[in-house]
Amino acid sequence: MTTKPSRTSDAAKPAGKDPVDAITAQWAEVRPDLDTAPMAVFGRVYRVARAMGDRIEKAYDRFGIARGEFDVLATLRRSGEPYTLSPRQLSATLMLTTGGMTGRLDKLERAGLLSRSPDPHDRRGLRVTLSERGLAIVDEAVVAGLEIQHEALEGLSEDQVEQLQELLRLLLAGSTRD
Amino acid sequence: MTTKPSRTSDAAKPAGKDPVDAITAQWAEVRPDLDTAPMAVFGRVYRVARAMGDRIEKAYDRFGIARGEFDVLATLRRSGEPYTLSPRQLSATLMLTTGGMTGRLDKLERAGLLSRSPDPHDRRGLRVTLSERGLAIVDEAVVAGLEIQHEALEGLSEDQVEQLQELLRLLLAGSTRD
DNA sequence: GGAAAGTAGCTTGCGAGTAAGCTAGTTGCT
DNA sequence: AGCAACTAGCTTACTCGCAAGCTACTTTCC
Numbered sequence: 001m002t003t004k005p006s007r008t009s010d011a012a013k014p015a016g017k018d019p020v021d022a023i024t025a026q027w028a029e030v031r032p033d034l035d036t037a038p039m040a041v042f043g044r045v046y047r048v049a050r051a052m053g054d055r056i057e058k059a060y061d062r063f064g065i066a067r068g069e070f071d072v073l074a075t076l077r078r079s080g081e082p083y084t085l086s087p088r089q090l091s092a093t094l095m096l097t098t099g100g101m102t103g104r105l106d107k108l109e110r111a112g113l114l115s116r117s118p119d120p121h122d123r124r125g126l127r128v129t130l131s132e133r134g135l136a137i138v139d140e141a142v143v144a145g146l147e148i149q150h151e152a153l154e155g156l157s158e159d160q161v162e163q164l165q166e167l168l169r170l171l172l173a174g175s176t177r178d
Numbered sequence: 179m180t181t182k183p184s185r186t187s188d189a190a191k192p193a194g195k196d197p198v199d200a201i202t203a204q205w206a207e208v209r210p211d212l213d214t215a216p217m218a219v220f221g222r223v224y225r226v227a228r229a230m231g232d233r234i235e236k237a238y239d240r241f242g243i244a245r246g247e248f249d250v251l252a253t254l255r256r257s258g259e260p261y262t263l264s265p266r267q268l269s270a271t272l273m274l275t276t277g278g279m280t281g282r283l284d285k286l287e288r289a290g291l292l293s294r295s296p297d298p299h300d301r302r303g304l305r306v307t308l309s310e311r312g313l314a315i316v317d318e319a320v321v322a323g324l325e326i327q328h329e330a331l332e333g334l335s336e337d338q339v340e341q342l343q344e345l346l347r348l349l350l351a352g353s354t355r356d
Numbered sequence: 357g358g359a360a361a362g363t364a365g366c367t368t369g370c371g372a373g374t375a376a377g378c379t380a381g382t383t384g385c386t
Numbered sequence: 387a388g389c390a391a392c393t394a395g396c397t398t399a400c401t402c403g404c405a406a407g408c409t410a411c412t413t414t415c416c
Contacts, residue, residue, distance in 0.1 A: 038327035
């Protein structure tokens with residue numbers, strides 16, 4: 001629970017021995033010509049993303065929303081008052097097609113967490129606004145999500161988190177370059 | 179293409195200024211009570227996972243396989259000769275339901291990349307075996323995927339990659355603990 | 357002012373995954 | 387031996403996202 005280094009820094013080779021190590025070891029055996037280092041990096045990234053996604057999804061369960069729906073509410077929430085954005089802005093921010101956005105908004109509107117109203121300046125457009133209930137729920141859910149994320153970082157010192165942050169920034173830049 | 183540091187290490191605060199920074203800054207404004215550090219870490223993890231997944235998916239296109247299908251072939255490949263596993267082993271390894279596995283195997287079998295045969299020791303079971311074509315394709319595809327992953331790491335020095343590796347190991351442990 | 361091009365949001369059809377349930381075959385207990 | 391519990395793989399119903407196409411409206415440009 002506290003800041004246990006979760007072992008990994010005993011000998012020269014930390015050899016934490018996780019599933020990704022097993023996979024890269026297997027590759028090394030059948031294809032010794034390959035450099036498996038990148039595979040290990042991204043393999044862990046994928047697994048962290050998936051594991052944390054699942055956990056957070058489960059945490060949102062009790063608010064009756066899925067993760068994608070939380071993302072919509074959160075985007076509205078952090079845009080500040082009056083918690084209003086257009087479907088277009090939302091789908092662009094969340095990297096979702098307009099079709100997917102329509103579906104999410106339908107569900108959230110049915111649940112009473114937001115409302116759609118016509119854009120007064122452009123009759124093609126809509127304005128999506130967080131309802132009071134939506135605001136309350138997202139404010140609770142974001143805390144619940146952070147809680148889980150915080151727990152997952154307990155094995156790292158503050159310095160390590162900061163280091164990780166910088167390295168991930170580089171990695172994200174490299175992964176989205178071009 | 180080479181080893182451009184992609185800028186980020188000029189001043190004290192690297193301030194690479196990426197989309198995740200913008201999001202956390204927004205949160206800090208509307209909810210200054212929240213600790214947004216974990217959000218930034220996992221936000222970047224999600225984005226890297228998604229961006230790289232998309233890229234690799236595209237790279238596999240030219241082999242006529244999707245990413246999930248590659249994963250099946252790769253699991254068989256790295257199990258070594260005779261490149262045979264049961265659907266159960268595959269679905270367990272790939273964290274896929276048996277129903278999902280059936281679908282993937284159907285597609286791959288139809289494409290001639292693997293074959294299903296009865297398990298001689300258990301008449302309930304099957305043995306899935308990589309075909310010659312499947313073996314050839316996965317051996318090419320894995321190289322193509324590594325290429326892309328390697329490129330994404332070009333902004334990091336060898337030391338940084340190693341550091342990142344260790345930190346990700348800790349992060350994965352914390353994300354899958356319990 | 358009016359046609360062409362662009363933009364907003366919705367609808368439809370499709371692909372891929374899960375969850376739940378089925379059948380056939382195996383293992384374990386008595 | 388015989389019945390209960392388990393396991394392997396498949397099927398079905400459902401969800402969710404994307405891609406493509408639609409209508410309505412706006413902007414641009416002559």
